[in-house]
Amino acid sequence: MVNNEHVEPPATDTPPAQPRLTKREGRSPRDMALSLLVLIVPIALMLTFYRVVLSGDEPLTVDPASSIELASREFTVLVPAGLSADWRVTTANFKRESGGATLRIGYVDPDDSPVQLVESTTPAESLVPAEVGKDGKRTGAYRTDARSWMVYSGRPEETVLIYTEGKRTVLIIGKTDQKNLEILASALK
Helix, strand or coil: CCCCCCCCCCCCCCCCCCCCCCCCCCCCHHHHHHHHHHHHHHHHHHHHHHHHCCCCCCCCCCCCHHHHHHHHCCCCCCCECCCCCCCEEEEEEEEEECCEEEEEEEEECCCCCEEEEEEECCCHHHHHHHHHCCCCEEEEEEECCCCEEEEEECCCCCEEEEEEECCEEEEEEECCCHHHHHHHHHHEC
């Protein structure tokens, strides 16, 4: 008679031996540093090329002429004249709405801060709170050769120059030194 019982080998308390890598097969910190260096050097070269050769940090500029032309069909547009090359136009948009027509021109000033010129036939009672913020307060006045501007504090860190004439309101809004806003206001002809 054949015994069909399966006999298990006796249990041992020691786990089976794990294979170990020799020092030559493992990775040293030096190997990891060289691998990172191979990745970092090309990235640094591409970033340098982008910034220096392609002027990657400069804002993109646009020509506002077509937006100004569309707006001038609706109302008299004040256009800056004589601004230095440090003033760059980054956006230009004209939009007709049920309440009026609005021209927006975005600039980057010489201090690399954003400044927006808004000219609109939207009633000042609704335009100013929408652009300045509900907590905007008049803080002073600024006079150019051609017009007198009201100075408002707007949203946090914003200063706004406001000029109204007839049905047109002009705002210069920026998170920059008020002097830069005054330069733009003085250039409007």
